[in-house]
Amino acid sequence: MGRRVTLAEVAARAGVSPITVSRALRRPDTVQPETRARIDAAVAALGYVPDPAARALATGRSDVIGVLIPSATNAVFTDVLSGLYEGIAESRFDVQYGITRYDPATEENLLGVFLRQRPAGLIVAGIDQTPAARRLLDRAACPVVQIMETGPDPVDMMVGFSHHDAAAEATRHLIARGYRRPGFLGARMDPRTRRRFAGFRAVAEAAGLYDPDRSETTETPSSVGRGGELLRALLARHPDTDAVFCNNDDLAMGALFEAMRLGIAVPGRLGICGFNDLEMMRAAEPPLTSVRTNRFEMGALAAKMIRARLEGRDPGPALVDLGAQVQARASTAGPAAGD
């Protein structure tokens, strides 16, 4: 590690004043090329790295981009984080996470904590902030991006897609493939899950195929095992259900395994569709249909929009809908002929 090297030491070595070194580092175009060269050499020789705390104190703002997500284990969010990382790579920015555990009050709290650090930017999941949190965000003195979802009345910028429409498209797909008694499997009924359910319901109703009793949900967290339980419960009540739209891929995978256990043919007697299109879906047997959500891109774009704003470049449109695409696979090939 060695001792901390300060600006002053670099300045002494380069034969200039500290403030000039500071400038050379932050706005290289404002110092003469030869001066800059001497400074760069001194920086390299001494291995100087600015102290982020001192910078934050002096400027009144940090280079931390605060990120508020509901869960750190959910594969969906980890993909977003990867994108974020990609988006801030090679920049001066850092990412700091807060996990809300799907709890609005926690989100509000964490928002306060982040805001005190005068973050460079803020990224929050979803559009369902509490009124208080919303007020904090509205007044935030930094770029804010809402991700995962699109909706009316953005705080600032927004990158996501319509969960309602994505689910609707998946449901249309099931119907187009010939399924006539579709059900819904959902866990952890957060607002995004509810909107997916609404999309499912809207399309099913329009087709005259909606049965309010043909859905099985739970407030407990989602998991593969849960998917199996939900399917079993649904089939116990409605053995004639011929397809399930699952709120996410874990549930879909669990449903597939449960179907195997029950000796139910997929897709012949039961169609299965997931949501998010994690890698495993394609590799399953039969390969599982899912809805591709562009999570990595979402994170990367959110980071880039914030960077663009902070670096004075054009961030592009403030509201980006990345859409979602049904990836049709064998698990929804359609009911067997002798349906």
Place this chain on the structure above:
Amino acid sequence: MGRRVTLAEVAARAGVSPITVSRALRRPDTVQPETRARIDAAVAALGYVPDPAARALATGRSDVIGVLIPSATNAVFTDVLSGLYEGIAESRFDVQYGITRYDPATEENLLGVFLRQRPAGLIVAGIDQTPAARRLLDRAACPVVQIMETGPDPVDMMVGFSHHDAAAEATRHLIARGYRRPGFLGARMDPRTRRRFAGFRAVAEAAGLYDPDRSETTETPSSVGRGGELLRALLARHPDTDAVFCNNDDLAMGALFEAMRLGIAVPGRLGICGFNDLEMMRAAEPPLTSVRTNRFEMGALAAKMIRARLEGRDPGPALVDLGAQVQARASTAGPAAGD
């Protein structure tokens, strides 16, 4: 958000000097109870929260615990992170991540970046740091915990388990169940993977069942799809392989699906064992045997050890082996009778 409230304003309101407020906040026992009460009231009334940057600058150390992990998407690490979060909950500490992408040079770099921030503590994955990184860690002026693995010569503290022994136990399990031609499937051959392979090999050799050609590995990242590819390749060369020890659960899951595709009975004609025991393993059909690694506990304990050290409490033993337990399930029930 509102304006930032400073120590001085709190002090003015409480009728004391700023330094007393500072003390009241950090070491409440050093100020008189009534003074403290007045200060607490002022803090609450004004909604004061200390500025972390100013504190870091003044003390020369931050409250950030730096965490270096290879991947943010791998479920294994996200579980560790959850544990970490749990471990620092309700404390003044924050966690900041660096992703090394399994690249020692990146790790070395990030280590430098973290160290400049004078972190409160450092958590690094594994024991395979470069010599330079090792030197940095040895000289770090903060508690350091190596996680994921145990080994000789810890930098400071260590929480993990022996990958070699865990794999050895899994292999013994396969043999005990009657499998006689076990193979190995591995992707992303990082040091931990190699040690697992070594454990597999040691036990297989001791039993006279090791065939150096009966393993299929790749440097590419692990995934469910990859597991299928590896199994297919292995079986193409050695159709008589009767069990596979997979380097992780994704590969095992992929192997299971591939076996289905090939019409190979699991566990009758092929036993499958994974590693890590992710939730999905139990829910699969057949349920998949795996090796439980205590990831959440690992993260939580690492954080607690650092906290204990920083808060002057006894951190307990410096080297904790959390072990790993084979979770025997149907996928390794043993070869079919007519083997």
Place this chain on the structure above:
DNA sequence: TCATCTAATGATAGCGCTGTCATCGTAGCG
């Protein structure tokens, strides 16, 4: 040639907090 302007650099002060030492008052003791 001289005033005027611009680009490059420097001096000063201060961000909000804490380490260090000084000060003050009072309890305890001979």
Place this chain on the structure above:
DNA sequence: CGCTACGATGACAGCGCTATCATTAGATGA
């Protein structure tokens, strides 16, 4: 009753950096 010891509080300086304004030197034009 005077002195020491100690607990409680305060004054001061400074952490490393940058915002702001001042200064300097050279370029420009009438």
